[in-house]
Amino acid sequence: MNIVTAKEMYVWDRQAMEEAGIDGKILMENAGRAVAQNVEKLVDKRQRILVLIGAGNNGGDGFVIARTLLNKGYTVRAVQVVPDEKIKGDALAHKHMFLASNYQLEHLEKLLDLFQSIDHSDVVIDSMLGIGVEGRLRSPIDQVVEYLNQSKCLKIAVDIPSGVPADEGVTDFSGLKVDHTFTIAAPKISMFIEKTAPYFGEWEVVEIGLPTAKLKKAKRKLWEKRDVAATFPRRNAYAHKGVHGKALFVGGSFSMPGSIAMAARAGLRSGAGLATVATVESAWPSVAAHIPEATYTRVEEEAGSMVGVIDSGIEGYDAIAIGMGMGRKEGAEAMLRNVLEKSTCPVLIDADGLYHAKQLLDEVSVRNAPVILTPHPGEMAHLLGIKVPELLARPFEWSQRLASERGVYVVLKGPATIITTPEGTQYVETSGNAGLAKGGSGDVLSGILLAMIMQTSSVADALCNGCFLHGKTAERLTEDSHSQVDLLATDVVEGLSQTLRTFSG
Numbered sequence: 001m002n003i004v005t006a007k008e009m010y011v012w013d014r015q016a017m018e019e020a021g022i023d024g025k026i027l028m029e030n031a032g033r034a035v036a037q038n039v040e041k042l043v044d045k046r047q048r049i050l051v052l053i054g055a056g057n058n059g060g061d062g063f064v065i066a067r068t069l070l071n072k073g074y075t076v077r078a079v080q081v082v083p084d085e086k087i088k089g090d091a092l093a094h095k096h097m098f099l100a101s102n103y104q105l106e107h108l109e110k111l112l113d114l115f116q117s118i119d120h121s122d123v124v125i126d127s128m129l130g131i132g133v134e135g136r137l138r139s140p141i142d143q144v145v146e147y148l149n150q151s152k153c154l155k156i157a158v159d160i161p162s163g164v165p166a167d168e169g170v171t172d173f174s175g176l177k178v179d180h181t182f183t184i185a186a187p188k189i190s191m192f193i194e195k196t197a198p199y200f201g202e203w204e205v206v207e208i209g210l211p212t213a214k215l216k217k218a219k220r221k222l223w224e225k226r227d228v229a230a231t232f233p234r235r236n237a238y239a240h241k242g243v244h245g246k247a248l249f250v251g252g253s254f255s256m257p258g259s260i261a262m263a264a265r266a267g268l269r270s271g272a273g274l275a276t277v278a279t280v281e282s283a284w285p286s287v288a289a290h291i292p293e294a295t296y297t298r299v300e301e302e303a304g305s306m307v308g309v310i311d312s313g314i315e316g317y318d319a320i321a322i323g324m325g326m327g328r329k330e331g332a333e334a335m336l337r338n339v340l341e342k343s344t345c346p347v348l349i350d351a352d353g354l355y356h357a358k359q360l361l362d363e364v365s366v367r368n369a370p371v372i373l374t375p376h377p378g379e380m381a382h383l384l385g386i387k388v389p390e391l392l393a394r395p396f397e398w399s400q401r402l403a404s405e406r407g408v409y410v411v412l413k414g415p416a417t418i419i420t421t422p423e424g425t426q427y428v429e430t431s432g433n434a435g436l437a438k439g440g441s442g443d444v445l446s447g448i449l450l451a452m453i454m455q456t457s458s459v460a461d462a463l464c465n466g467c468f469l470h471g472k473t474a475e476r477l478t479e480d481s482h483s484q485v486d487l488l489a490t491d492v493v494e495g496l497s498q499t500l501r502t503f504s505g
């Protein structure tokens with residue numbers, strides 16, 4: 001499913017009308033009816049519904065919703081919160097249909113009266129403002145939104161909550177916080193931005209008859225269960241260990257042996273055929289205790305951290321993950337440089353490796369084989385030389401910039417993980433929960449991603465499916481046997497088996 005900006009949505013809308021000949025009033029009727037159908041699932045006929053109607057086409061949807069619910073016997077009051085002359089075009093046509101159906105339309109005259117109506121309602125449907133919002137909310141909608149935000153009624157937004165921007169990059173706004181949003185035709189970018197996501201509550205997309213085939217090749221996609229089903233690697237019954245890939249995990253230090261052990265174990269649990277760990281000698285006994293299946297390559301150490309390079313055999317691997325627990329000594333940077341220059345397979349860089357990668361972005365850019373960067377926002381901001389809030393305001397744009405300028409895959413981790421290809425296509429993967437906000441989660445994800453890369457022909461599919469596998473495992477574990485408080489990264493590693501039983505053949 002495509003994720004759109006407001007501009008892309010308007011283009012799609014225009015194509016539907018001009019090129020496919022679908023009348024705007026029909027689209028509005030479809031939108032209103034689709035939202036009303038979903039409202040019916042949440043609300044019963046004894047509840048009092050208030051529909052708040054604004055000036056634009058979002059308000060037009062509101063007329064359809066109110067008419068549809070009244071037709072079905074719901075208790076609905078419809079209030080137009082803007083002057084009559086503001087209602088135009090398709091919205092005006094639907095206003096006429098509403099009135100001609102003999103339904104009553106109230107007008108906002110005194111705010112106090114409206115506040116009273118809100119107090120006497122169980123459900124408020126917000127069709128005041130949609131994706132056409134510009135700047136901060138103006139009077140009287142700003143006051144209505146402020147009042148609603150402290151009201152206890154159930155709030156449902158049409159397309160997008162009033163005041164909330166549809167795009168990334170807008171930080172100065174005031175918006176309505178709702179319980180549910182029924183969004184028209186496609187999710188909007190702001191649903192995946194840290195600052196705006198909480199305003200939407202639970203959201204769902206409603207289909208309104210826009211011609212999907214007319215949409216330009218999507219730049220952004222939501223990675224869904226059906227994408228997983230279509231691309232998840234299947235196991236061949238006649239395969240042997242060599243077929244599923246020989247992985248090298250480079251990292252670990254005397255004081256941080258766990259990261260590399262978890263990454264390698266997650267890699268094997270996710271289907272890697274063979275795993276070798278390149279780490280310092282002082283860390284090896286602890287690593288081996290966690291993962292007896294792995295083989296070991298020694299690297300030079302200084303005070304417990306790696307400083308050397310891997311002398312030989314680096315060409316023999318199918319994929320390399322580097323950085324987990326490797327430390328920030330200069331010698332570790334030399335190790336990363338060595339891996340980037342000598343190896344010919346995909347290289348995934350995580351954790352301390354990303355710290356060193358900042359100095360090696362030119363080496364990264366000239367590499368022929370894929371490079372995958374898997375930062376959390378702090379690491380990504382460091383790589384870009386910007387502040388974290390700046391990144392989080394425009395994560396799609398920054399990811400795209402890094403990916404295309406350096407020719408890399410970027411996996412920007414978060415509640416909505418954004419995966420960007422060197423060509424600029426972006427995927428959003430939203431599985432997982434706060435149980436993953438713990439030390440070690442990133443290490444486990446690196447291992448999973450590396451294993452998926454070795455088993456899938458498309459790196460992008462591998463990254464999306466790996467994030468899905470990681471997140472779904474956490475979700476399943478916190479439903480069955482753990483809480484989000486106690487879940488550990490090692491639980492996720494051991495929980496992979498059950499998730500894989502569902503998704504791989």
Ligand SMILES: NC(=O)C1=CN([C@@H]2O[C@H](COP(=O)(O)OP(=O)(O)OC[C@H]3O[C@@H](n4cnc5c(N)ncnc54)[C@H](O)[C@@H]3O)[C@@H](O)[C@H]2O)[C@@H](O)CC1
Pocket residue numbers: 009010012013027028031054055056057058059060061128129130131132133134135136137138139141158159160184185208210
């Ligand atoms: N394919 C589509 O895109 C469809 C869109 N529809 C609806 O149309 C909406 C977009 O319609 P519009 O472009 O008319 O935009 P809106 O309905 O979001 O509203 C624009 C109006 O709001 C006012 N406004 C803008 N910023 C404001 C602010 N900060 N404070 C107060 N008032 C402000 C403007 O005066 C303008 O009249 C969508 O959100 C969706 O609900 C549906 O009708 C069906 C089809």
Ligand SMILES: [K+]
Pocket residue numbers: 058126127128129130157158159160161162
């Ligand atoms: K709205």
